[in-house]
Amino acid sequence: MPRFAANLTMMFNEHAFLDRFQAAADAGFEAVEFLFPYDHPAELVADKLQRAGLSQALFNMPPGNWHAGERGLAAVAGREAEFRASVDTALGYAKIIGSPLLHVMAGLADRRDPAAMTRYLDALQFAVDATEDAGVGLVIEPINGRDMPGYFLDDFDVALDIVRKIDRPSLRLQFDIYHRQILHGDVIMALRSMMPWIAHIQVASVPKRNEPGTGELNDALIFSEIDALGYDGFVGCEYRPAGTTEDGLSWLKAW
Numbered sequence: 477m478p479r480f481a482a483n484l485t486m487m488f489n490e491h492a493f494l495d496r497f498q499a500a501a502d503a504g505f506e507a508v509e510f511l512f513p514y515d516h517p518a519e520l521v522a523d524k525l526q527r528a529g530l531s532q533a534l535f536n537m538p539p540g541n542w543h544a545g546e547r548g549l550a551a552v553a554g555r556e557a558e559f560r561a562s563v564d565t566a567l568g569y570a571k572i573i574g575s576p577l578l579h580v581m582a583g584l585a586d587r588r589d590p591a592a593m594t595r596y597l598d599a600l601q602f603a604v605d606a607t608e609d610a611g612v613g614l615v616i617e618p619i620n621g622r623d624m625p626g627y628f629l630d631d632f633d634v635a636l637d638i639v640r641k642i643d644r645p646s647l648r649l650q651f652d653i654y655h656r657q658i659l660h661g662d663v664i665m666a667l668r669s670m671m672p673w674i675a676h677i678q679v680a681s682v683p684k685r686n687e688p689g690t691g692e693l694n695d696a697l698i699f700s701e702i703d704a705l706g707y708d709g710f711v712g713c714e715y716r717p718a719g720t721t722e723d724g725l726s727w728l729k730a731w
């Protein structure tokens with residue numbers, strides 16, 4: 477059975493953010509992930525995590541001005557200094573919270589623009605150099621353009637090529653089954669071929685991004701495949717509950 481992590485940005489929204497940790501533990505989760513902790517002191521987030529007896533699976537580096545529509549900085553022109561500072565901020569939080577992984581968001585830029593690709597590769601190289609010695613791994617995630625129009629990294633093969641090009645053990649793929657299905661389909665074959673480069677998996681139904689088992693994919697078969705492939709990381713439940721979080725957890729009880 478995969479080890480599932482509750483995504484506290486999407487799940488348990490019945491509670492204030494800092495109360496979602498205990499709610500996730502009470503619902504049976506052993507780990508959590510979320511987009512961003514930066515509105516709260518790292519020590520407070522760490523305290524909530526520890527009191528609830530949870531592990532942190534990952535969180536994202538600062539994305540720029542999220543509310544103004546920014547979705548990361550790594551490939552964005554003119555934001556290089558801010559990106560480097562954000563690596564420092566994220567690493568500081570990761571050390572205190574105890575997160576083994578950080579998601580580096582690319583931002584809105586044209587992947588076919590050679591200058592943007594060079595900027596992105598340079599940013600990833602910088603981030604790997606800055607975090608590797610601390611034992612904090614990095615992941616990059618292809619995201620579909622329907623949910624995030626204009627996002628730089630919108631192709632799984634391109635993402636894998638980038639990971640292979642940087643060629644450092646601490647840079648890996650975040651394989652979100654929801655994005656994979658929307659972008660390319662062929663989920664199980666992609667899991668099989670990309671598994672050596674995958675450090676984090678996420679799941680949601682397609683197309684509504686609700687609970688697993690409620691969309692067009694056979695999620696039970698995919699979870700069996702993830703097990704069969706020997707994946708020992710977390711599968712982040714990055715879905716929007718169709719009703720209350722609790723009412724929607726029957727799929728998890730089956731596992």
Ligand SMILES: O=C(O)C(=O)[C@@H](O)CO
Binds near residue numbers: 579652678
């Ligand atoms: O949107 C997703 O999918 C994610 O995993 C986030 O980290 C980025 O918004």
Ligand SMILES: [Mg+2]
Binds near residue numbers: 617652678714
């Ligand atoms: Mg995701």
